[in-house]
Amino acid sequence: MEALKPLVFKKGGKQRLGKGFSIDELKKVGLKPKQALKLGLPIDPRRKTVHEENVEKLKKLLETKQQEKVQKKLKPKEKPEQKADQKKEKGKTKRGKKKNKT
DSSP states (O other), rough: OOOOOOOEEOSSEEEESSBBBHHHHHHHHHHOHHHHHTTOOOOOOTOOOOOOOHHHHHHHHHHHHHHHHHHHSOOOOOOOOOGGEEEOOOOOOSSSSSSSOO
């Protein structure tokens, strides 16, 4: 996954990529800073501005993450079939040791 960087504005009105999202931008989307870090989003606590472009980026990212989560839940887990060589032998434990007969 490529790193998601916010847009910030220079004094001349030019845009550039910033270090991280502001805490207020995260709050607008409904994320706490720790949750954002778990998702791999960069945070810049020094920034105080809220840009709508960044908020839209975050909303789209959250929607895609939720869709991925739903798709993972819908897929049934497939159990790998045991090969003939891996089948358990009688009288042995999982580690291949002999069982103590009592």
